[in-house]
Amino acid sequence: MLDPKIPEGPLNEKWSLHKSRIRLINPANKRGLKVLVIGSGLSGGAAAASLAEAGYQVECFCFQDSPRRAHSIAAQGGINAAKNYQNDGDNIQRLFMDTLRGGDFRSREANVYRLAELSTNVIDQAVAQGVPFAREYGGLLANRSFGGVQVQRTFYARGQTGQQLLLGCYGSLSRQIQAGKVRMHTRTEMLDVVVADGRACGVITRDLVTGEIQRHNAHAVVLATGGYGKIYYLSTLAMGCNASAVWRAHKRGAYFANPSFGQIHPTCIPVMDEHQGKLTLMSESLRNDGRIWVPIGAGDKRPAADIPEAERDYYLERKYPAYGNLTPRDIASRAAKEVCDEGRGVGPTGRAVNLDFRDAIERLGRPTIEERYGNLFQMYETITGLNPYVQPMLIYPASHFSMGGLWVDYNLMTTVKGLFALGECNFADHGANRLGANSLLQACVDGYFIAPYTVTDYLAEYVKAEPIPVEHPAFERAESSVREAITDLMSRRGTRTVDEFHKELGTTLWDSCGITRSAKGLGEGIERIRELRERFRVDLQLTGSADRMNPELEKAGRVADYLELGELMCRDALRREESCGAHFRSEFQRDGEALRNDEAFMHVSAWEHGGAGQLPTHHEESLTFESVEPGVRNYR
Amino acid sequence: MKITLKIWRQEHRGERGEMVEYVLDDVSEAMSFLDMLDMLNRDLIRRGERVVAFDHDCREGICGQCSLHINGRAHGPRALTTACQLHMREFQDGDTVFIEPWRARAFPVLSDLVVDRSALDRIVEAGGFVSINAGTAPEANAIPIGKAAASHAFDAATCIGCGACVAACQNGSAMLFTAAKVSHLSMLPQGRVEAPERAARMVAQMDAEGFGSCSNIGACEAVCPKGISTQHIGRLNWEHLRGDLAGGA
Numbered sequence A: 001m002l003d004p005k006i007p008e009g010p011l012n013e014k015w016s017l018h019k020s021r022i023r024l025i026n027p028a029n030k031r032g033l034k035v036l037v038i039g040s041g042l043s044g045g046a047a048a049a050s051l052a053e054a055g056y057q058v059e060c061f062c063f064q065d066s067p068r069r070a071h072s073i074a075a076q077g078g079i080n081a082a083k084n085y086q087n088d089g090d091n092i093q094r095l096f097m098d099t100l101r102g103g104d105f106r107s108r109e110a111n112v113y114r115l116a117e118l119s120t121n122v123i124d125q126a127v128a129q130g131v132p133f134a135r136e137y138g139g140l141l142a143n144r145s146f147g148g149v150q151v152q153r154t155f156y157a158r159g160q161t162g163q164q165l166l167l168g169c170y171g172s173l174s175r176q177i178q179a180g181k182v183r184m185h186t187r188t189e190m191l192d193v194v195v196a197d198g199r200a201c202g203v204i205t206r207d208l209v210t211g212e213i214q215r216h217n218a219h220a221v222v223l224a225t226g227g228y229g230k231i232y233y234l235s236t237l238a239m240g241c242n243a244s245a246v247w248r249a250h251k252r253g254a255y256f257a258n259p260s261f262g263q264i265h266p267t268c269i270p271v272m273d274e275h276q277g278k279l280t281l282m283s284e285s286l287r288n289d290g291r292i293w294v295p296i297g298a299g300d301k302r303p304a305a306d307i308p309e310a311e312r313d314y315y316l317e318r319k320y321p322a323y324g325n326l327t328p329r330d331i332a333s334r335a336a337k338e339v340c341d342e343g344r345g346v347g348p349t350g351r352a353v354n355l356d357f358r359d360a361i362e363r364l365g366r367p368t369i370e371e372r373y374g375n376l377f378q379m380y381e382t383i384t385g386l387n388p389y390v391q392p393m394l395i396y397p398a399s400h401f402s403m404g405g406l407w408v409d410y411n412l413m414t415t416v417k418g419l420f421a422l423g424e425c426n427f428a429d430h431g432a433n434r435l436g437a438n439s440l441l442q443a444c445v446d447g448y449f450i451a452p453y454t455v456t457d458y459l460a461e462y463v464k465a466e467p468i469p470v471e472h473p474a475f476e477r478a479e480s481s482v483r484e485a486i487t488d489l490m491s492r493r494g495t496r497t498v499d500e501f502h503k504e505l506g507t508t509l510w511d512s513c514g515i516t517r518s519a520k521g522l523g524e525g526i527e528r529i530r531e532l533r534e535r536f537r538v539d540l541q542l543t544g545s546a547d548r549m550n551p552e553l554e555k556a557g558r559v560a561d562y563l564e565l566g567e568l569m570c571r572d573a574l575r576r577e578e579s580c581g582a583h584f585r586s587e588f589q590r591d592g593e594a595l596r597n598d599e600a601f602m603h604v605s606a607w608e609h610g611g612a613g614q615l616p617t618h619h620e621e622s623l624t625f626e627s628v629e630p631g632v633r634n635y636r
Numbered sequence B: 001m002k003i004t005l006k007i008w009r010q011e012h013r014g015e016r017g018e019m020v021e022y023v024l025d026d027v028s029e030a031m032s033f034l035d036m037l038d039m040l041n042r043d044l045i046r047r048g049e050r051v052v053a054f055d056h057d058c059r060e061g062i063c064g065q066c067s068l069h070i071n072g073r074a075h076g077p078r079a080l081t082t083a084c085q086l087h088m089r090e091f092q093d094g095d096t097v098f099i100e101p102w103r104a105r106a107f108p109v110l111s112d113l114v115v116d117r118s119a120l121d122r123i124v125e126a127g128g129f130v131s132i133n134a135g136t137a138p139e140a141n142a143i144p145i146g147k148a149a150a151s152h153a154f155d156a157a158t159c160i161g162c163g164a165c166v167a168a169c170q171n172g173s174a175m176l177f178t179a180a181k182v183s184h185l186s187m188l189p190q191g192r193v194e195a196p197e198r199a200a201r202m203v204a205q206m207d208a209e210g211f212g213s214c215s216n217i218g219a220c221e222a223v224c225p226k227g228i229s230t231q232h233i234g235r236l237n238w239e240h241l242r243g244d245l246a247g248g249a
């Protein structure tokens, strides 16, 4: 049984008690301690800046050409915080409970509480950095409600909340770079974690411009490398998002928790062309006024306007009268898939449903709709060439977020000593389903307010100790395994491109380990992924060279890791014989609703890597809830 | 559609480059411009050739990583649109499309269409922030900020740092980029305190990086995918001047 190291004390005092017990390090000694932060998104950028402010030597890495381009930049909707500025009865307890319930009681209570508790600090921090959140006429901060909760606690900056938060964070990071306390390595990819004497002591990287392989040592390593939803190929994530950093850490001993918990977002622009490389998210707020429907009859190819009212099925309103078009993401996604599976999907591929604003335009007038959604409608038109004012938007679910990730304890340390994981790449706070506007929050809380304390506590053991030198055999071994992997990839002389393999993996996972899962489908998925991995070994074609910029080589390394992670996702989903949150097993349902099994599965699944050709070992962290009796979600 | 591409090919920094022609026969209108480049790369791999390197990540017009000079215009023909948001329906069957990297003294080419824009990061490092440490911020609502001021600050803050403004400028000036950051922060009380010094330091860094000076032509605003206004340049000059008058840096 895994020990999450949850501190003693009542839930609402755990963090402050824990902080007061954390060891301190004097400023002179801090200067001698070095931390590597992999990732410059909200979690990594915040951690790098804050650790440098605290006095440590920091080196930060990202694969983009600037830390400002991390994928946090793309978040649109907003960030939650229990400020209760609207005086609508919100407080820490409510945000905590909403998050716990949203996660379907598969997250760690103490972590979730801390997330809610620290939420208010994040808003203070961001405003002080100059983040231009939306404001009321009186000059105070504005809020909106988001994702089906009853209070208005979401702070937002037009549709660019992630961008503005990240630019604030990038400012803080830049200040530390200028001060000489952070050394930034852009266009650099981490390819391995080095573990010696039982603790993380460095990383191996590749310079994406020159191909140079480098060793970096430190007293601690922090991974903040984001989510792996791009494993499905088509997703709302940026093209470079990857699992490689966490997967390679996993292979060096870090357990992987709940890998199959991924969020599929219901409102994305569907595939319009077979060559498409990514899908674009349309803000969930559209569901406030748009009505979702498909024709009642299968194979109905008439344009939307020609389908009379009586022949339309507003299936969410029909099935979930209480929440209607605003049902949670997982339920809305599943329902869309079902109607398309029945042959009632619309659009060029039949894999889309209508999101119709006709009634809203009639009721509120076009100017109001324009004011509320003008920029989104424009974005939709830019991408599809279709006009949503005159015909319904086409939407379809797409992979969006990974709740699963590296297992971490309360201190955000993985099962490898000295190796921390922050932000979307850990698993801790969202359980089986993430609530809207909670992941920007988690990334910020982890980076600004938790890691600076818990990393300090760890480093206190190593004051005055030199970091393990890069000449240590562990560095030697890690570097040669990285070099061998690259040489191996470059030597493949097959016939198919990396993208073709990635696409095939994506389709396989989408069918077997996507919106709906079953034992049979997952079993077949595992077989197909294994077979695909074998074909990738012999039939991959790469061009260019390894000592130059080579985007194909970068992608190949990522897909090689995805091909392994994909199998683990299926195994995890197979083992979890229940339905919870976004994990829906068709065998475990009652009247079409998820059937959780708390007796057998009230735990986190944490997988230990089995080594080449070996199956992974399953470990459990059991979950207990002292604040509340786990209830059943009901949106009918 | 049949599209003829003429693309700048240069394997590595400092090496010789040239325009190379490629022909794609079945480009569809629904394709994005970058999907089309992906298709070209797939063909190149099948022929055993090195792919065309180009920068991109979010493909949603927000990260600022894509940076293509298309038919002589930064980000291509469509106003207020990054290259990644451009779709092939903007082109016609039989068109020839020229694709080049950003050209500016401060942006050396790294490979094919990829340039080094780290000079922009260094301008921000010189002062494009509010000096505040994590955990020391005052209560967020302690300082009310008028909706209009917040909104103006936002207009400047939407800069995605792509560098199109530099690429479009005949002098290779980074004035619009720098001004947007100075303006964003100086319009908010949080950033006001450091405003004159920030302007001075960022401008000094801009000069040190080899960006040219601004001659008020406005080509930058015309290509900016976020529509950032050259009015911000006025504000930058004002802050800079104020710093000088006060005997600042």
Ligand SMILES: Cc1cc2nc3c(=O)[nH]c(=O)nc-3n(C[C@H](O)[C@H](O)[C@H](O)COP(=O)(O)OP(=O)(O)OC[C@H]3O[C@@H](n4cnc5c(N)ncnc54)[C@H](O)[C@@H]3O)c2cc1C
Pocket (backbone or CB within 6 Å): A038, A039, A040, A041, A042, A043, A044, A061, A062, A063, A064, A067, A069, A070, A071, A072, A073, A074, A075, A076, A077, A078, A079, A080, A161, A162, A188, A189, A190, A191, A224, A225, A226, A227, A236, A237, A238, A242, A244, A245, A281, A400, A401, A422, A423, A424, A425, A436, A437, A438, A439, A440, A441, A443
């Ligand atoms: C389209 C979209 C909209 C969203 N909207 C919202 C929203 O409205 N509200 C909300 O709360 N959340 C939202 N989210 C989720 C949220 O944006 C992310 O969960 C969060 O920003 C993740 O931050 P991060 O710091 O963990 O990772 P990221 O921001 O993804 O940063 C990852 C960093 O790691 C680096 N990296 C990765 N791998 C390597 C490697 N191998 N070597 C070196 N560096 C590496 C990258 O360069 C990058 O700097 C949205 C997500 C998407 C995709």
Ligand code: FES
Pocket (backbone or CB within 6 Å): B055, B056, B057, B058, B059, B060, B061, B062, B063, B064, B065, B066, B082, B083, B084, B085
């Ligand atoms: S790829 Fe991000 S803006 Fe174009």
